[in-house]
Amino acid sequence: MLIGKVLLALGLVLAFEGAVYALFPTFLRRIVRQVDMVNDAQLRLGGLVALVSGVVLVWLVN
Numbered sequence: 001m002l003i004g005k006v007l008l009a010l011g012l013v014l015a016f017e018g019a020v021y022a023l024f025p026t027f028l029r030r031i032v033r034q035v036d037m038v039n040d041a042q043l044r045l046g047g048l049v050a051l052v053s054g055v056v057l058v059w060l061v062n
Contacts, residue, residue, distance in 0.1 A: 009058075 021028060035043070 038046075
């Protein structure tokens with residue numbers, strides 16, 4: 001069931017993000033300010049690295 005796995009993954013992401021926001025709000029504000037200072041190329045590269053890492057991890061698990 002692909003849809004079940006997608007919903008499970010989405011639920012895990014939301015739970016993790018919610019926990020981080022609830023437990024470390026000051027830290028997150030600091031991170032957001034720092035992200036604003038990063039140029040677009042570096043931000044894009046970081047996003048691509050995260051994307052590829054996530055796809056590889058899912059591929060390895062399956």
